[in-house]
Amino acid sequence: MISERMGPLVENNSAIRTMFEEGKRMAKIYGAEQVYDFSLGNPNVPAPKEVRQAILDVLDEEPSTFVHGYMNNAGFEDVREAIALSLNQRFGTNFHQNNILMTVGAASGMNVILKTLLNPEDQVIVFAPYFLEYNAYVRNYDGRLVIVPPDTRDFQPNLQEFEKRITEKTKAVIINTPNNPTGVVYSRETLEKIGEILKKKQEEYGGAIVLISDEPYRELAYDGVSVPFVTKFYDNTVVCYSYSKSLSLPGERIGYLLIPDELTDSSQVFGAASIANRVLGCVNAPSLMQRVIKRCLNAAVNVEAYDRNRNLLYRSLTEYGFCCIKPQGAFYLFVESPEEDEKKLCEVCKKYHILVVPGSSFACPGYVRISYCVSYEQIKRSLPAFRKVAEEYKL
Ligand code: PLP
DSSP states (O other): OOOTTHHHHHHTOOHHHHHHHHHHHHHHHHOGGGOEEOOOOOOOSOOOHHHHHHHHHHHHHSOHHHHTSOOOTTOOHHHHHHHHHHHHHHHOOOOOGGGEEEESHHHHHHHHHHHHHOOTTOEEEEESSOOTHHHHHHHHTTOEEEEEOOOTTTOSOOHHHHHHHOOTTEEEEEEESSOTTTOOOOOHHHHHHHHHHHHHHHHHHTSOOEEEEEETTTTOBOTTOOOOOGGGTOSSEEEEEESTTTTTOGGGOOEEEEOOTTSTTHHHHHHHHHHHHHHTTOOSSOHHHHHHHHHTTTOOOOHHHHHHHHHHHHHHHHHHTOOBOOOOBTTEEEEEOSSSOHHHHHHHHHHTTEEOEEGGGGTOTTEEEEEOOSOHHHHHHHHHHHHHHHHHTTO
């Protein structure tokens, strides 16, 4: 009954989800406290109190038919203007409401912009390791994903391999910084070089190549690291932002696309993206959440809680002999597997009730992803189990 396109998606149903089910099953057998589930990227830090207050205030102060009504497919004008001004204040940019298109989170933002841009067989370049959902997003519009292999020394994008893979069929390049699954923040130098390479290739092939910066983790950065603002390095940039992690609202489905004036055919792209939002069935981003976001532009989750988790986990795992680079952002640790087949490491971890995700789920075998958006207590309780895994490998 189901379509041919859905068949493979059903079969490959994300390893992360399968793991989630496994976590629930194990919790029933051993008790929730004895299972250390590091598999999902579901924020455990609560949404800031401003969000709750804003929901109440919107419902009390704004007319119900307005709050719950349809609006422009791009979103409420005043909300978009407020976001543009807030970006301008933070990054010294010059955006306005017609650069901001409200979306149903980053997943939807990515689909909207890919639907807007791609013709069948257009190529979209991604840097491994990457969020594997991009495969489905690109395939939704008959695009072809082209994968740049990782530079495992520091997990900055491998620019030599990148340049080799750009062709006249390249329509877009997706980056994600701070990165899921490595936690790496792409440096200013990396972004400058990506911009230079793309400018050169655009001239060579005579068509626009759009850099799509997927940024759900922008606000989660540590050690005073600043996440460079990507539109500064290359004109043909679209930013896909989400409040799922920055305000811990993943179930509320709210984010935006930033389509700057500098983008080739910017207003045409903006108009088409608004229509893509409609015809993909979103119609518009959730209206109550749009109203809430306008009131919460200066709110933030407690990033220190993630930082504390990061430090404890990184310090402990490296002390036990595991190798990994210290992440500067997001809430993931990408740990090198002591044996080549990292799925076997996942099995060994499972023996000690630890759930982690194989790197092959991010097109980067030989590593595992540990999500530390869990309680500090869970991390503390899990440490003896991690130590046993290290001992089993004689690290
Ligand atoms: N992009 C990346 C890299 C992610 O890690 C996620 C979620 O984990 C998303 C996009 C989707 O985020 P959203 O909840 O805003 O759709």
